[in-house]
Amino acid sequence: MAFTVAVVVLKGGAGKTMTALALAEAAAEAEAAATLVDSDPMGGAVRQAALAEETGRPMRATVMGLAAVDLPKRMGSITPGADFVVIDGPPPGALKIAKAVMESADVVLMPCPARPGDLDRVPATLQLAQDVGVPVFGAFNFYKRNTNNAAAAEELVIEYGVNMLDTRLIDSTKVSENYGLRPRGLVARYGRELLDELTRKAAG
Numbered sequence: 001m002a003f004t005v006a007v008v009v010l011k012g013g014a015g016k017t018m019t020a021l022a023l024a025e026a027a028a029e030a031e032a033a034a035t036l037v038d039s040d041p042m043g044g045a046v047r048q049a050a051l052a053e054e055t056g057r058p059m060r061a062t063v064m065g066l067a068a069v070d071l072p073k074r075m076g077s078i079t080p081g082a083d084f085v086v087i088d089g090p091p092p093g094a095l096k097i098a099k100a101v102m103e104s105a106d107v108v109l110m111p112c113p114a115r116p117g118d119l120d121r122v123p124a125t126l127q128l129a130q131d132v133g134v135p136v137f138g139a140f141n142f143y144k145r146n147t148n149n150a151a152a153a154e155e156l157v158i159e160y161g162v163n164m165l166d167t168r169l170i171d172s173t174k175v176s177e178n179y180g181l182r183p184r185g186l187v188a189r190y191g192r193e194l195l196d197e198l199t200r201k202a203a204g
């Protein structure tokens, strides 16, 4: 069975799609048969994979769209032969899909914007994962060292009891400029670090 990571936080614009693309690409680069399942009805990951293909540097991971509440039942047939699967979680309103995505996964990776105002949906995300019975790891995104936002966010995740990874991604235009490209530079490195830390801490 494939090891499956669901990238979910019930907050828009937190970096779910960027993180899912980076992680899936890192797995494919490490010579795993990696598949990214895009559960967002808007298909943001599928779109970015298509754009990357047009540049002549296609994603090495297989990217497919499937926004369905019966995802857990369909996982085996949509990802035959995959040994690493990443599911890009849906936007915040699609609660039933978010639940189905978590039910399909071995672990939830929760991007946490390192700005206190953007962590408001973290408790609800943790609660959903607890209801489903899947472990959660958080990873800071939009991190700005030595700022009040970073300090406040660090305190909040402790208060919420989030199991945070050491891997984090800074706030940088280099990240947004990676839109529609195969992950490169610091985004590619973020994917590799996530893969390494998640594999050690979750896959055992």
Ligand SMILES: Nc1ncnc2c1ncn2[C@@H]1O[C@H](COP(=O)(O)OP(=O)(O)OP(=O)(O)O)[C@@H](O)[C@H]1O
Residues within 6 Å of the ligand: 011, 012, 013, 014, 015, 016, 017, 018, 019, 040, 044, 090, 091, 092, 141, 142, 143, 169, 170, 171, 172, 173, 175, 176, 177, 179
């Ligand atoms: N660390 C970062 N620094 C700068 N920009 C970032 C960073 N992470 C993500 N972004 C940008 O923020 C925007 C939102 O990211 P992304 O689409 O991955 O979020 P999302 O959680 O999938 O959003 P949605 O809920 O709409 O699906 C994108 O334009 C992305 O390029």
Ligand SMILES: [Mg+2]
Residues within 6 Å of the ligand: 016, 017, 018, 040, 044, 088, 089
């Ligand atoms: Mg998205």
